[in-house]
Amino acid sequence: TEDAIEKALKKPGDININLVNAQQARRVLDRLVGYKLSPLLWKKIQFGLSAGRVQSVALRLIVEREIERDNFKPQDYFLIEGAFDYNKSLFNASLHSVSGEKLVKKVKNKEGKPEFKFLLTNEKQAKDILEEIKKQEYYIKSVTKKEKNRSPFPPFTTSLLQQAASNMFGFSAKRTMQAAQKLYEKGLITYHRTDSFNLSAKFLKESQTFINKQFGKEYYKKTFFKKKAKGAQEAHEAIRPTSLKKLPSSLGAVTKDEQLIYELVFVRSIATQMAPIKLLSTSVDISSKDNKFLFRANGQQVLFEGWAKAYTLLKTVKYNPLSQDTLLPDLKENTNIDLKDAEMTKKTTQPPARYSEASLIKTLEKYGIGRPSTYAPTISTLISRKYVLKESKYLVPTDLGRVVTQLLLDNFADIIDYDFTAKIEKDLDEIALGKKEWPKVVDTFYKPFEKRIKSSEETLSRRDYKVLGEAPKDIKCPDCGGPMLLKLGRNGKFYTCAKFPECKGMRGLDGKTEK
Known part of the structure; x- marks a missing residue:
């Protein structure tokens, strides 16, 4: 921004050689992996393929998710919902438990991963329970009301902007970055390759004035956000408008993509400094008189819009972060209630979802793999190399992508190991802080890597x-x-x-x- 440039000119600093060394190490490591592994793929699979320190890990994620889907065994289960009448007010509640045992329970499988365990997996058993439910009398066991606050989302980093644009508009990471680049060049937003949540003091003051005038003082709440992602460098501000005077409705000559991205950035930036949404949550437990069957209904009411009000400034796209109120009657504990009807629904468990660009970027950031500038080109490379196809919004590995991943897993498992790749990023961060010397980091990686390359060239068969x-x-x-x-x-x-x-x-x- 103009302010930041003026400040830098007034107080010029020395070149930070540690940052230079970190960049040098990153460049050398990336080239060593790419320049050595890619020719191996040409010889053992087919010419024109590529491998990379971040690219190959991203491909592994996509391939392993597809293998999970291939190995997934669907399971049928049954849910029961009751329609209740309380003083001529009708509402639905779901069967929660039978004799104290939950219908749906979250457990850990053998690998320690969370999964759901279902009580009703047999159709005859479910039908018998349904018939028994219909014969029972019911009462309201408990009514719990609780006020909740929903805090605003943090300001946009590169990955969060890419995820939001993917989820809302179906934009690829590349398309989002192209629009953001143009907005940056036109001086409409701050630098768009960043992993920081920081906002300048000038912007915080400007946003306070804007919110107080636009929505009222009760909507303003100053908030600072702390980055939780592994290896965040925070060299720049978060992505925000350079000036709140440039409203989404008065941008002038911009493309549709630029308009959409600007609106997202503008509204998200404003919302970060607004008061939480206030909600009244109601949970009602309805029990059979013999306490065998427990139904549960949940309601929610918005008490104060808070930061959701910022989304009324959207011009091109309509989006409301608030879900519609689900109101329950004014229920009293220990009073009788009539069950009017009950229905059984058959469901089938679904395999884990394929990665979209948004969810892949989120996972890469969670593992500390890659940097804001690498997400879009990484995904573009996977598609251009035909390792991955894009079906609707999902990334599906090709046979070629599977074969490349298998070769790398068989022979260079540590290079495409999630923790190892994150450790390299941590080493690079420590070089940037002056805690490690870059030649030693590169040398520690390269010597064993070079030996394996030579061994693989001799022993691997194309077949x-x-x-x-x-x-x-x-x-x-x-x-x-x-x-x-x-x-x-x-x-x-x-x-x-x-x-x-x-x-x-x-x-x-x-x-x-x-x-």
Whole structure:
């Protein structure tokens, strides 16, 4: 911003050689990984492939999520909902527990990961319980009312802006950064490659004046945010408008993408300095007279809009962070209530969702992998190399992406290990702080890495990673009549004779003979 430039000119500082060294180390490490691993992929899989310190870890995340989905076994379960009448006011409540045992319980599996355990997984059992429920009499066991505050979201960092634009507009990280770059060049927003939540004192003062005038003093609340992501460097401010005088409704000559991104940045920045949303939450437990069946209903009412009011400034897109009120009748504890009807619904567990660009960026940041400037180009590279396809908003690994990941996992598991990659980022941060010497960090990484590269060049066979499996038994070699293998080629999958190179018979996936 103009203010920051004037300040820097008045108090020029010395070049921080530690930061220079950290950048030098990052550049050398990235090139060592890319320049050494990429040619190995050319020799062992196909020409034109690439690997990278951050790129290959991101690909691993996508591939491993797909494997989780492949191995997922769906399970049917049943939920029961009751329609209750209280003094002629109707509302629904869900069956919460039977004889004290919850219908849906969160547990940890063998790997220590959270998963859900369901009580009703048998249709006959669920129907029997439904019939028993309908015969019972009910009373209101408890009514709990609680006021809650919802604090505003922090200001935008690069990753948060990319996630928000992806979720709201379906923008790719690259598209978001292109629009942000133009806004930055036009002097409308601050620097857009940042991992900081910091806002300048000048902006904080300007936002106070703006909020008090636009919404009223009760909507203002000064707030400071602290970065929680691993390895945050916080060299710049958060992304914000350079001036609150430039309202979203009066930007002038900008593209639609630029308008949308500016609106997001403007509203989010204002909202950070506004009062929390105040909510009244109501939870009602309804029990059968014998206390065997417990139903639960939840209601919510907005008492004060708080920072949600900032979103009324959006011009191009409509978004309300507040969900609609769900009001319950004025219920009294220990009074009777009528069950009018109950219904059973069959559900099926779903596999873990594929990564979208937004969720991938969020995960990379959580692990401390990469920097604000690397997220968009990393995803673009995965797509351009055909390691990943974009289906709707989701990232789906190709066979090529799976094969590349498998080769790297088999031979360079530590290089694409999540914790190792985060540790490298930590080492780079310590170089920037003067706590470590950059040649030693590079040397510690490079010596064992170089040995493995040489070993892999000698021992790895193209066949190990080109062969995807055996062909169906009815697919026979057109030349010798023998069994065939499914292989990955430059243009996709095809069948080749299991006796290759002695026999060179081939078929396409459609079963036709290849020439």
